Amino acid sequence: xxxxxxxxxxxxxxxxxxxxxxxxxxxxxxxxxxxxxxxxxxxxxxxxxxxxxxxxxxxxxxxxxxxxxxxxxxxxxxxxxxxxxxxxxxxxxxxxxxxxxxxxxxxxxxxxxxxxxxxxxxxxxxxxxxxxxxxxxxxxxxxxxxxxxxxxxxxxxxxxxxxxxxxxxxxxxxxxxxxxxxxxxxxxxxxxxxxxxxxxxxxxxxxxxxxxxxxxxxxxxxxxxxxxxxxxxxxxxxxxxxxxxxxxxxxxxxxxxxxxxxxxxxxxxxxxxxxxxxxxxxxxxxxxxxxxxxxxxxxxxxxxxxxxxxxxxxxxxxxxxxxxxxxxxxxxxxxxxxxxxxxxxxxxxxxxxxxxxxxxxxxxxxxx
Numbered sequence: 073x074x075x076x077x078x079x080x081x082x083x084x085x086x087x088x089x090x091x092x093x094x095x096x097x098x099x100x101x102x103x104x105x106x107x108x109x110x111x112x113x114x115x116x117x118x119x120x121x122x123x124x125x126x127x128x129x130x131x132x133x134x135x136x137x138x139x140x141x142x143x144x145x146x147x148x149x150x151x152x153x154x155x156x157x158x159x160x161x162x163x164x165x166x167x168x169x170x171x172x173x174x175x176x177x178x179x180x181x182x183x184x185x186x187x188x189x190x191x192x193x194x195x196x197x198x199x200x201x202x203x204x205x206x207x208x209x210x211x212x213x214x215x216x217x218x219x220x221x222x223x224x225x226x227x228x229x230x231x232x233x234x235x236x237x238x239x240x241x242x243x244x245x246x247x248x249x250x251x252x253x254x255x256x257x258x259x260x261x262x263x264x265x266x267x268x269x270x271x272x273x274x275x276x277x278x279x280x281x282x283x284x285x286x287x288x289x290x291x292x293x294x295x296x297x298x299x300x301x302x303x304x305x306x307x308x309x310x311x312x313x314x315x316x317x318x319x320x321x322x323x324x325x326x327x328x329x330x331x332x333x334x335x336x337x338x339x340x341x342x343x344x345x346x347x348x349x350x351x352x353x354x355x356x357x358x359x360x361x362x363x364x365x366x367x368x369x370x371x372x373x374x375x376x377x378x379x380x381x382x383x384x385x386x387x388x389x390x391x392x393x394x395x396x397x398x399x400x401x402x403x404x405x406x407x408x409x410x411x412x413x414x415x416x417x418x419x420x421x422x423x424x425x426x427x428x429x430x431x432x433x434x435x436x437x438x439x440x
Contacts, residue, residue, distance in 0.1 A: 110136040124306070166181055207288075208282070219246065272304055331407060388416060
């Protein structure tokens with residue numbers, strides 16, 4: 073195998089491929105990136121067995137062929153070489169990498185491409201499309217709320233389902249819940265709700281642009297996602313996702329409104345003196361103002377007032393500051409936020425104003 077290409081074209085794709093790879097063992101095929109040069113294109117593949125990645129870039133193929141190369145060192149070499157055209161020549165289980173205009177040469181041992189795992193193939197019969205910008209917004213509004221408790225593996229991903237003419241994504245860790253829906257019409261086939269691991273969703277968030285469509289296909293055990301020149305697939309998480317409908321309040325009798333920016337600034341300052349174990353902050357809500365406060369025993373306390381719209385009785389609500397900060401951060405286009413509640417010790421609902429197609433639910437903490 074022999075080909076030439078611009079470093080900048082290849083570097084971006086190898087960076088993504090290396091994000092997929094979990095193992096750093098040089099003798100494992102799973103630490104390697106698959107390269108296939110043919111028809112003036114280079115097909116690049118990477119996998120950690122659960123998540124698969126494939127893309128194609130234009131190159132000048134001098135000798136067609138395929139091999140696999142240790143991803144971590146391959147990426148390091150590409151990062152170290154100056155910009156410009158590179159030549160790749162694979163012979164006798166070694167690949168030589170050198171810039172055409174510099175006296176630099178690297179050699180890496182390779183593993184035969186025949187040993188690389190086969191990727192699953194999407195089922196065209198249940199394929200559907202939606203704007204990639206909308207799909208990224210759905211990921212943004214949910215993925216941060218995924219549980220990292222591996223003993224509750226059924227909450228280690230984002231739940232994905234179609235109801236009527238809506239596509240719904242939900243994430244929860246048992247103390248909070250993030251929900252978003254998008255209208256998709258009746259053309260998309262119904263499918264049983266599935267749990268998608270966050271790794272593949274985070275790659276889409278980082279690498280997909282805002283233009284064009286994303287194509288999604290779901291089978292019993294795998295989700296396939298395609299956008300631009302990228303093809304991703306991921307094993308689904310098995311298990312029963314919690315009945316999130318039971319968590320969503322039918323109605324809440326009280327609400328107060330505040331500026332998203334002012335609340336984020338107050339949380340950032342007050343969090344400097346928060347107990348690191350509990351991460352508890354207090355919201356003292358009264359007509360016209362919210363007092364945001366924290367206390368770190370033996371060190372000090374912090375308190376800040378911000379204006380709000382509220383006409384009820386004074387209440388105090390204790391919350392994990394990270395749990396309120398994270399949804400406020402992703403509600404980036406909304407200046408005013410409404411927080412709905414019935415009692416200080418029952419769930420609160422955070423919504424943008426005016427209301428949109430998403431919301432966040434938090435379970436308050438004990439006040440003391």
